Amino acid sequence: MIPAIIKKCLEAVERGEKEVVCWGDGSPTREFLYVEDCAEAVCLASERYDKPEPVNLGAGFEITIRDLTEKIAKRCGFTGTIRWDTTQPNGQPRRSLDTSRAEREFGFRAKVRFEEGLDKTIEWYRKAVKREG
Secondary structure (H helix, E strand, C coil): CHHHHHHHHHHHHHHCCCEEEEECCCCCEEECCCHHHHHHHHHHHHHHCCCCCCCCCCCCCEEEHHHHHHHHHHHHCCCCEEEEECCCCCCCCECCCCCHHHHHHHCCCCCCCHHHHHHHHHHHHHHHHHHHC
């Protein structure tokens, strides 16, 4: 979801478009984990965890799709309108994880602040698109 919104917003800025259309009404919530935190968690688990029970990895932070889209748009420099197409599905109302086992069993807790992860991801995307173009 995050890469698709970044792409949509950056392309709208590049093309001078005044509107970006997103599906649903933006009310569902999601939890995201920055890739460096995920890599750290996998390493910690491989070193310290040897049990059959699954472990959820997450940031312990939920955000609505609407708030996420607005944050990405702002960081991408998109100043136009975000139109929510409510004829399209919202998807699952909530996706959030109980990450307490990861902290308890192998000491994992996400370190990268959400906004910092967004900024790093947008910057990476901008560089990757320049290399391709």
